[in-house]
Amino acid sequence: MAMALDFSGLEPASLRQHSYSDPAAHWEPQCSFPLPKVADLDGFQKAAVDLLKPAHGTTTLAFEFQGGIIVAADSRASMGQYISSQSVKKILEINPYLLGTMAGGAADCQFWQRNLGTRCRLHELANKRRISVAGASKLLANTLYSYRGMGLSMGTMIAGWDETGPALFYVDSEGGRTKGTLFSVGSGSTYAYGILDSGYKFEMSVEEAVELGRRAIYHATFRDGASGGVASVYHIGPQGWKKISGDDVSELHYQYYPPESQASAPDVVEEQPMQQG
Amino acid sequence: MARGFKEHATWSPYENNGGTCVAIAGLDYCIVAADTRLSLGYSILTRGHSKLFKLSDTAVMASSGFQADVRTLQKNLEARQKGYYHQHGKPMSCPGMAQLLSNTLYYKRFFPYYSFNVLGGLDTEGKGCVYTYDAVGSYERTGYSTQGSGAELIMPILDNQLKSASPLLYPPRETATPLTEQEALEIVKDTFASATERQIYTGDGLEIVVINKDGIHKEYLDLKKD
Numbered sequence: 001m002a003m004a005l006d007f008s009g010l011e012p013a014s015l016r017q018h019s020y021s022d023p024a025a026h027w028e029p030q031c032s033f034p035l036p037k038v039a040d041l042d043g044f045q046k047a048a049v050d051l052l053k054p055a056h057g058t059t060t061l062a063f064e065f066q067g068g069i070i071v072a073a074d075s076r077a078s079m080g081q082y083i084s085s086q087s088v089k090k091i092l093e094i095n096p097y098l099l100g101t102m103a104g105g106a107a108d109c110q111f112w113q114r115n116l117g118t119r120c121r122l123h124e125l126a127n128k129r130r131i132s133v134a135g136a137s138k139l140l141a142n143t144l145y146s147y148r149g150m151g152l153s154m155g156t157m158i159a160g161w162d163e164t165g166p167a168l169f170y171v172d173s174e175g176g177r178t179k180g181t182l183f184s185v186g187s188g189s190t191y192a193y194g195i196l197d198s199g200y201k202f203e204m205s206v207e208e209a210v211e212l213g214r215r216a217i218y219h220a221t222f223r224d225g226a227s228g229g230v231a232s233v234y235h236i237g238p239q240g241w242k243k244i245s246g247d248d249v250s251e252l253h254y255q256y257y258p259p260e261s262q263a264s265a266p267d268v269v270e271e272q273p274m275q276q277g
Numbered sequence: 278m279a280r281g282f283k284e285h286a287t288w289s290p291y292e293n294n295g296g297t298c299v300a301i302a303g304l305d306y307c308i309v310a311a312d313t314r315l316s317l318g319y320s321i322l323t324r325g326h327s328k329l330f331k332l333s334d335t336a337v338m339a340s341s342g343f344q345a346d347v348r349t350l351q352k353n354l355e356a357r358q359k360g361y362y363h364q365h366g367k368p369m370s371c372p373g374m375a376q377l378l379s380n381t382l383y384y385k386r387f388f389p390y391y392s393f394n395v396l397g398g399l400d401t402e403g404k405g406c407v408y409t410y411d412a413v414g415s416y417e418r419t420g421y422s423t424q425g426s427g428a429e430l431i432m433p434i435l436d437n438q439l440k441s442a443s444p445l446l447y448p449p450r451e452t453a454t455p456l457t458e459q460e461a462l463e464i465v466k467d468t469f470a471s472a473t474e475r476q477i478y479t480g481d482g483l484e485i486v487v488i489n490k491d492g493i494h495k496e497y498l499d500l501k502k503d
Contacts, residue, residue, distance in 0.1 A: 004364065033384065033385075033386055033387050034384075034385070034387070034388060035387050035388065036290070036387065036388040044388075045387065047289075048388075048389055051291060051391070052389055052391065052411070052412040052413065075443070075445050077415075079411065082428075082429055084411070085409070085417065085419070086443065087417065087419060087443045087444050087445050088417060089417060089444075089445065105413070105415075106411065106415035107379075107382070107383055107386070107411060107413040107414045107415035108386075108413075109415075110379070110414070110415050110416070111379070111380070111383045111386075111414060150387065151387075152386075229443070229445070230443050230445040230446060232445055232447070243447050244447070245447050246443075246445045246446045246447030246449075247446070247447075248443065248446065
């Protein structure tokens with residue numbers, strides 16, 4: 001039988017939970033972090049970012065329509081000019097009915113959305129009902145606001161289906177939180193907006209909406225060097241989220257522009273004879 | 278007068294000791310490898326420094342970057358692993374260790390460990406798993422990875438030779454490499470030999486660890502010392 005030993009001395013101070021008997025505990029973020037003892041903290045953080053080049057993520061989108069919400073993203077992460085991964089999960093499954101997206105610092109998004117999942121579960125246990133999307137996004141936004149100015153980099157969308165129906169919020173590391181029906185975040189977002197805005201109709205069917213999301217990510221990866229890899233598409237309905245597709249964007253290119261009709265593909269370079277004399 | 282702060286204009290708490298790490302996941306094995314050169318600027322401090330660290334019978338970590346931070350990170354994880362073992366009566370699984378490493382790295386988000394890690398081992402079903410990290414803790418399970426100075430030379434070869442599918446494709450496909458243990462070992466040895474030719478921080482020696490159902494098997498070979 002395993003002994004119960006007291007390891008509180010080994011726990012990092014930041015992760016000790018505040019007690020529920022302290023009413024102010026709910027207002028404070030649940031983690032605190034050690035800081036380096038330097039006079040110029042901002043300079044240190046800038047230098048650390050330049051040195052370590054934490055992985056950044058890049059084209060994500062989400063929109064509401066008559067059939068629920070579509071969430072789509074690419075999967076490329078870059079550290080400086082190096083593509084550090086082509087298989088990053090940028091659509092984070094917070095719980096079976098809430099999705100979050102990743103843009104900006106990969107570690108920041110992963111950690112704080114995992115923390116959000118924990119707090120949503122605690123809410124369910126404490127209140128005997130699921131947390132609303134508005135509530136979940138507010139928890140995250142309040143946490144990020146308390147770290148405002150510290151150098152966190154996150155542009156995330158929280159999407160889900162609760163008692164009020166589908167809901168979509170954009171939350172970022174500046175502490176902003178905005179409700180909306182269509183968002184795209186990341187370096188490739190401008191390209192995705194072009195496709196989304198021209199093809200969007202609220203009355204779309206689920207298949208049309210999924211295809212619109214997929215195409216918007218494909219076009220963003222085509223033009224943005226920092227986006228690429230696999231285009232993932234999720235659908236959120238009344239029963240929660242479901243992953244619909246994950247397609248390599250280079251294969252999507254040849255699906256949309258088959259080899260026989262390459263001439264109609266954008267920006268295709270015809271083979272030129274070599275320059276002479 | 279500075280209030281206990283270091284104010285020397287060019288002092289930095291970090292150094293880069295170089296080195297390269299690789300991990301490859303197979304269907305029933307995992308290979309973790311790293312070179313043994315420890316550098317500082319243009320100097321070689323030692324040719325025999327191990328970057329590998331056994332966390333449990335099913336998890337081995339390899340880290341490049343600043344070796345003082347790497348050593349502290351290894352000690353921290355070892356203490357947590359031992360605590361878990363004594364508290365729960367069994368060793369931590371590799372996926373559990375992977376998340377622990379991510380949280381440990383993120384805890385120092387504002388004064389990061391200058392450590393680029395790959396974690397390799399067997400998951401709870403006995404299949405090979407590799408987890409790759411950035412310095413502040415973002416992580417993902419992949420079929421293979423490299424970190425460190427030679428990563429940009431080695432990664433394209435692994436992309437080309439290992440034929441692993443992306444974990445994000447849907448319907449899902451197997452992400453571990455279909456190659457046999459021997460084939461994967463040959464690729465590891467070849468890639469390090471190639472990286473040694475074109476990278477000043479990679480060389481001297483290569484430590485390879487193979488984890489499979491028979492346990493952990495370690496191998497060492499020499500690399501060019503120039």
